[in-house]
Amino acid sequence: MAVSDEKTTMTTTLEAAATSRDIKGGSFSPAASTVEHAEGGTAKDTAKWVENGLVEREARFMATVSEKESSRIYRKVDLRVIPMLTALYLIAHLDRANLGNAKLEGLEKDLGMVGNDYNIAVSVFFIPYILFELPSNMVLARFKRPSLYLSILVTGWGVSVLGSGFTDSFAGLCVCRCLVGVFEAGFLPAAFWLISQWYPPYRAQSRTGIFYFAAATSGAFSGLLAAAIAQMDGLAGKEGWRWIFIIEGCLSVLLGLGAYFLLPDTPALSTSWLAPEEIRYLELVFRATRGRNAATGTGQEKPKKKVNWKALRAMLTDKNLYLQSMIAAGSSLPNNGMKYTLPQIVKNMGYTSTKAQLLSVPPFMAAGLMTIVSSFWVDKRRSKKLPLILLCQCMLLVGFSVLFALAPHIKDHIAVCYTFVVIACMGIYPIVPAASTWCINNLAGPEKRVASIGFFTTLANLGGFLGSWVFLNTESPAYPTGFGTCLSFAAVGIICSLTVEWTYKRHNKKWRAFRQLEEMGDRSPLFKYIL
Structure with a gap:
């Protein structure tokens, strides 16, 4: 009897047997189940899950879970995962931007800082931040409990920070x-990895x-909190x-101490x-949507002790990863530049330090x-990432073009400049969630994924490092280098976005051709006969 692949058949048989043992062993009891089951699901639903890599018994189980029940399960996950991650990311950006x-409250004068000392103080954060992102995520892979x-x-x-x-001294x-x-x-690559462990691509x-x-509201909270604390x-x-x-x-x-007790690890x-x-x-769901090899990353196995050089090589030779990183860098450069400089830009309009802190909140x-x-709209409609990314990049182009032209005389154009500061900020922040999920959703295998997430954020944050140097005190209030560089990175980001879309x-198109070959059965050139 001819079969398409002995190894595949053996793997499927073993997985079915393992699933059968789980059911007979008592880990699944329909009578006591908290998951709402339809009567066996539909053949169409079962076939969908089989097509996504699950064995027949697993697919039948998945077909019995209604959309309503699926949403209920993810709401439970949301209440455990998202609030804690949000609080941690908020405090991370507060601690980053409070410089x-x-x-504005006299740091430079009290520490005797002169010239570009402030830019140096900003940039020394980014040097280890960039260098340690990839190694940190590789260390994370060795922890059974990410919390x-x-x-x-x-x-x-x-x-x-304390x-x-x-x-x-300086x-x-x-x-x-x-x-x-x-x-x-x-933190950020670990947070991306944790999101990918809990949510499928269309919910991420x-x-x-x-x-x-x-990250966006931290700028607002930072101004309000600083004004009060000052x-x-x-x-x-x-x-x-x-x-x-x-x-x-x-x-x-x-919050760091609370994270150990409150942040969930894996299902x-x-x-x-x-x-x-x-x-x-x-x-x-994780196995079906993130790839069968990703199923080994569910938290049941022991942490890996050795570096997978094959996964690292696959990461370093992935051209799309570099393009995706450049898209994110087109956001991180103006993000960090504006985060550290916006209070000063507003102050240049003629406001006092306290009013400048408060007026940095609305953008x-x-x-x-x-x-x-925008993020909920994309997930709800299961839309492509490109239209949102292009829209935001165009907002950056327009916003920084106006600021580049009018900032030298900002006191004469307060309303216009402030309006386009808001427009630029609105274009900066939605890019990273879209670009990061677009990238992560297209990484197969847990070891390549965990390394690539760190590599992606490392390359993206090179833009953040540059952002700490392009807004120079000596160029205030015009900031031609700052606004001009932000403008250029937005344009490069558009080119990279279009290139990634075309590549995918x-x-x-090639993938669909291979699927047609598989459907030819034993007449397909991909079919292997047993001799």
């Missing part, structure tokens, strides 16, 4: 900012958008800018709040709203 707020690793990172950068409030400030970069380096962008909403100037003999670091550092330490390690059938459903709030609405379409 700009401290600058422990994330707790260490958050607590570590909280202590470092130290910034007690330093008496060198001490740079050391503290460098340590903040070391610990923050692992809205969730990424929610916690990335924190009123503590002189309390206990400390300047207002020191209290900004001290209070925000303490918040980070508290397999969440038996205290997920029923066995819910865990099984989430793991099978970031508008950006946060744009991020949330060309590959999918």
